[in-house]
Amino acid sequence: DAGITQSPRHKVTETGTPVTLRCHQTENHRYMYWYRQDPGHGLRLIHYSYGVKDTDKGEVSDGYSVSRSKTEDFLLTLESATSSQTSVYFCAISESIAETQETQYFGPGTRLLVL
Amino acid sequence: KQEVTQIPAALSVPEGENLVLNCSFTDSAIYNLQWFRQDPGKGLTSLLLIQSSQREQTSGRLNASLDKSSGRSTLYIAASQPGDSATYLCAVTGNQFYFGTGTSLTVIP
Numbered sequence: 001d002a003g004i005t006q007s008p009r010h011k012v013t014e015t016g017t018p019v020t021l022r023c024h025q026t027e028n029h030r031y032m033y034w035y036r037q038d039p040g041h042g043l044r045l046i047h048y049s050y051g052v053k054d055t056d057k058g059e060v061s062d063g064y065s066v067s068r069s070k071t072e073d074f075l076l077t078l079e080s081a082t083s084s085q086t087s088v089y090f091c092a093i094s095e096s097i098a099e100t101q102e103t104q105y106f107g108p109g110t111r112l113l114v115l
Numbered sequence: 116k117q118e119v120t121q122i123p124a125a126l127s128v129p130e131g132e133n134l135v136l137n138c139s140f141t142d143s144a145i146y147n148l149q150w151f152r153q154d155p156g157k158g159l160t161s162l163l164l165i166q167s168s169q170r171e172q173t174s175g176r177l178n179a180s181l182d183k184s185s186g187r188s189t190l191y192i193a194a195s196q197p198g199d200s201a202t203y204l205c206a207v208t209g210n211q212f213y214f215g216t217g218t219s220l221t222v223i224p
Contacts, residue, residue, distance in 0.1 A: 004158075033212075042119075042204065042216035043159075058211070059116075090158055097210070103149060104212055106158035 003027055004107040006091050012113045019078040021110050023091030025071075031094045032074040033104065034058075034066065036087040043090065049074055050097070081114045088112075117142045119207055121215035128195055129223050136190040136218045138205035143183045146208040150179050150190050153202045153217070162203075163190070195222045 003026030013019050023032060033048040035058075045058030047066040055066050063085060065077045078085055091107040118141045128134050138148070147166050151159040163172045163179040165188070171180040178191040188205055204217040 035214075040216060043206075043214040045211060048211075092159075092212075097208075102146070102208060103161045103164055104159075104206075106160075108158050109156070 006107040021076045023074045029093040033092040034076045035090045117213040119215040125219040127221040138188040140186045151204045
């Protein structure tokens with residue numbers, strides 16, 4: 001299994017509170033991703049990173065920010081949590097992108113409940 | 116924007132039955148298509164990857180096909196077992212990874 005950990009694994013927070021989720025990899029892969037998974041929507045990309053300090057938005061980036069100060073860590077911050085951000089958040093990594101043999105490896109997920 | 120659809124959303128079969136899961140996508144300009152398995156409360160695990168130039172891939176009891184021109188892929192599971200119960204997601208790779216919503220499979224002993 002790819003060495004990807006997410007912390008915390010479960011979190012309950014209140015509306016308006018900032019929340020930071022952490023993804024840590026030991027594979028030295030260049031690309032890191034944050035997805036959210038919701039019933040009926042599948043996995044949707046929030047943000048991704050293609051190197052230290054290099055990030056870009058995905059399709060559902062509003063209300064989220066990211067930072068990557070080291071190759072191994074990718075942080076997702078909910079600046080002011082809302083109930084609509086209750087979801088399961090997955091981190092993923094890949095060596096490259098837009099390659100025929102490229103795949104992603106996923107972390108175990110973080111369950112976030114915003115009350 | 117790439118749209119990936121999986122039908123059916125849920126499927127229940129008796130043990131031993133052969134079954135087919137379907138995946139369709141709207142933009143044929145893809146690098147590859149992958150099938151993932153997701154167990155409850157867990158992350159995704161890659162099962163099969165079909166490169167854009169390939170037509171199918173096999174791994175054990177699993178066989179995945181790809182028809183880029185029609186925007187379709189199928190995952191065939193032979194002789195299903197209760198341990199196959201999980202959600203199966205397909206994903207296509209373009210400039211990003213695009214996922215379907217998954218098919219929840221239950222294999223009844």
